[in-house]
Amino acid sequence: MIFQAELIQALADIVGAILTFLNPIVSPMGSWMVAWMDAVLPFFPTDSLITYIILAIIIIVLGAIVNSLWAGDKPPRYIGKLKKKVKKAEEKLEEAEVKLEEKAEIVEEKLEELDTKIEKKAKKIKVKVKEEVEAIEAELKEKEDEAETKVKEEVELIETELEEIAEKVETKVEDEVGAIEVELKEKEDEVETKVKEDIEVIEAESEEKEDKAETNMKEEVEAIETELEEKEDEAETKSEELIEYDEDSKE
Amino acid sequence: MGATKNFLKGLIYMCIYITTTMVIPFLTFTWIKEVQVAGVNIVLEQQEYDRIIFWISAFGLLISSCAFFNYSSPKQSIRKGTFALIQILLNCLYIWSYKFSGATSVRFEIVIELTDVGFITVNVQNLVMLYMGVYFLTIVLKGYDFIDFVVNREKIRQIRYKKAKGDGES
Numbered sequence: 208m209i210f211q212a213e214l215i216q217a218l219a220d221i222v223g224a225i226l227t228f229l230n231p232i233v234s235p236m237g238s239w240m241v242a243w244m245d246a247v248l249p250f251f252p253t254d255s256l257i258t259y260i261i262l263a264i265i266i267i268v269l270g271a272i273v274n275s276l277w278a279g280d281k282p283p284r285y286i287g288k289l290k291k292k293v294k295k296a297e298e299k300l301e302e303a304e305v306k307l308e309e310k311a312e313i314v315e316e317k318l319e320e321l322d323t324k325i326e327k328k329a330k331k332i333k334v335k336v337k338e339e340v341e342a343i344e345a346e347l348k349e350k351e352d353e354a355e356t357k358v359k360e361e362v363e364l365i366e367t368e369l370e371e372i373a374e375k376v377e378t379k380v381e382d383e384v385g386a387i388e389v390e391l392k393e394k395e396d397e398v399e400t401k402v403k404e405d406i407e408v409i410e411a412e413s414e415e416k417e418d419k420a421e422t423n424m425k426e427e428v429e430a431i432e433t434e435l436e437e438k439e440d441e442a443e444t445k446s447e448e449l450i451e452y453d454e455d456s457k458e
Numbered sequence: 459m460g461a462t463k464n465f466l467k468g469l470i471y472m473c474i475y476i477t478t479t480m481v482i483p484f485l486t487f488t489w490i491k492e493v494q495v496a497g498v499n500i501v502l503e504q505q506e507y508d509r510i511i512f513w514i515s516a517f518g519l520l521i522s523s524c525a526f527f528n529y530s531s532p533k534q535s536i537r538k539g540t541f542a543l544i545q546i547l548l549n550c551l552y553i554w555s556y557k558f559s560g561a562t563s564v565r566f567e568i569v570i571e572l573t574d575v576g577f578i579t580v581n582v583q584n585l586v587m588l589y590m591g592v593y594f595l596t597i598v599l600k601g602y603d604f605i606d607f608v609v610n611r612e613k614i615r616q617i618r619y620k621k622a623k624g625d626g627e628s
């Protein structure tokens with residue numbers, strides 16, 4: 208044989224056994240791999256190796272630069288700078304805090320002094336204010352008394368004036384009432400006389416009208432009686448004529 | 459010191475990958491191209507040979523460059539994780555290129571005294587598929603590594619800086 212056939216056969220058997228054993232696990236994985244590789248491979252150029260060479264060079268150069276700049280044993284420079292800046296800022300902050308604390312202590316002391324001064328002044332002002340208030344209250348009381356007396360006097364004056372005015376008004380009202388009563392009586396008398404005259408006139412008129420009505424009634428009654436007599440006569444003549452007619456008809 | 463060490467490491471691994479992905483396959487296929495067994499010439503078709511060599515050198519270049527970037531990067535760094543993942547994906551494509559370029563089923567013409575007698579085909583497709591399954595697991599692992607590097611970035615950095623400090627002091 209060209210190759211040692213037995214050895215190859217044995218190898219092939221081993222590989223075949225492994226493949227058949229792993230087939231249910233490996234085949235779905237393999238199919239997935241084939242799928243994504245088939246999708247990716249059309250993007251790879253098949254004309255020349257130049258693009259691959261360029262790509263390889265770019266990756267190598269990039270790797271050399273990146274990994275020499277940031278070897279990984281130290282934090283990157285920009286981080287170091289940032290850390291330094293942060294440290295400086297922290298130191299400055301601490302200094303500022305110390306200064307602030309000192310200033311705050313000084314301000315507190317001053318504030319305490321100011322408080323004591325303010326308390327003293329406040330006490331003095333309170334005393335002064337009390338005295339002033341008392342003086343003002345006394346003045347006010349005096350003024351109130353004066354005002355009360357004045358008001359009382361004025362009220363008395365007004366009352367007397369009012370009484371006088373009321374008396375005058377009463378006398379005037381009484382006079383006017385008397386005059387009005389007299390006028391009313393005169394007017395009543397006039398009205399009574401007028402009413403009486405009117406009643407007499409009306410009575411006379413009514414009597415006349417009654418007489419007229421009576422005469423009229425009598426005339427009408429007479430006329431009706433004459434008409435009735437005439438109609439009676441007519442009825443008699445017609446009854447006689449009827450009797451004659453009956454007799455004629457019997458015959 | 460760290461930078462040069464990384465650089466050297468990257469270079470060494472790049473050389474290893476160049477030899478394993480490009481030089482050895484190239485030599486093998488050139489040797490196979492016209493092999494003589496027991497006085498019989500077994501010839502690999504020129505077109506097939508060119509296609510195989512093209513894909514081997516294309517992906518070999520990319521893999522080697524990625525290996526340089528990967529191995530020159532600091533340990534457990536995100537860039538290392540990224541390039542390791544890319545390298546694995548390229549490896550898959552490289553292995554797959556053996557299949558679609560025809561290398562998994564190589565046809566050898568048997569030539570005796572300038573006359574073509576017949577041909578032999580060596581089919582290793584199933585082997586490639588098995589290898590793909592293994593690579594799938596590697597991709598999953600590398601993906602997990604990448605996520606781990608991203609999530610625990612600060613911790614990893616601090617440990618690394620401490621180690622570097624300790625090495626420097628000693």
